[in-house]
Amino acid sequence: ISDDKLIMHVTPKSDYWRISHYGFTVDDAPFYYSEYGGEFEAKVKISGDYKVRFDQAGMMIRIDHENYIKTGIEFVDGKYNLSTVVTHHTSDWSVIALDKPVNVIWIKAVRRLDAVEIFYSFDDNTYYMMRNAWLEANRPVRIGMFAACPDGDGFDVTFSDFKVTHLPDKVRTEWLRNNAE
Template sequence: MKWFNEPGKWSGNENKLQVTVDPDTDYWRVTHYGFIRDNGPFYFREQEGDFEASVKISGDYRELFHQAGLMIRIDEKNWIKTGIEYVDGVQNVSAVVTREMSDWSVVPRHDSPAAVWLTLLRKGDFVEIKYSFDGKQYEMLRLAYFPPGVAAQIGVVAAAPGKQQFTVVFEEFAVTRIN
């Protein structure tokens, strides 16, 4: 695995990775806000074909838009990120799908769960995202188009668009090739 936008402070590997997310980092393209950001820490591997990625995430979300999750990426104009995003004091299960422009969907959580488990299935021309708060029972968050037949980067991502850093722990990141 390797870094895109390596953070100043991190330790571990794909089994357990602790990251202190630097402020003024994000991933977004144009829609609504009119800016482009492509500078959050992303720890990834290259993967071809169909696969499923999974991870458990625990974060110390404190400031607006603190976020952590999974990302699948071809380039700066074609990517999907999903995970927890902190908005107005509430953790939201979130997905941003970007094909030239970003869109954003959320499921608000008012119970501030200690951790979230995510799975991201890439198959053919789509990505299916599921989430869980117990690591056993999963619900679908999003089914989105994703360009087929091209290798992608898959890994863990985080961002802190504001002025405060935060700490996040990723556990048991795994990618399983499927037929």
């Protein structure tokens, strides 16, 4: 960690995945996190030296080994994809194929009640929604940066500008507004 950046050499043969499609479970890739409760917005900038199939880097929101969301960029069959895996006992995988390689990507997640909205941006100004996923409400989560290299010998990734901002409590805000003198 230096100058607001986390530079990570990703552990070879590592990933997060549970059961579905491939029939195996792995839960061993690097994950640098803090724990948060309530509603929040989290954002991170990612750039990596992706080399082989399934090299990936992004943000993870995790309750435990059976309940998590990992989202970011993933290198699959020579192409870059925006990728989200949602796991509730078993994993699913959604992708948005990119037309060309990108040097950096910003990922933003907004947790409200039992939903997490996931967005991406190429410039940190215009964000596009890529997924809305269920995650149990009123449970603290570990949120942070992860990377995985299921098939390769590792690669380097840089995370920067990671920030988590708690969202105001809507009920409390409304009460204060209605009771202000």
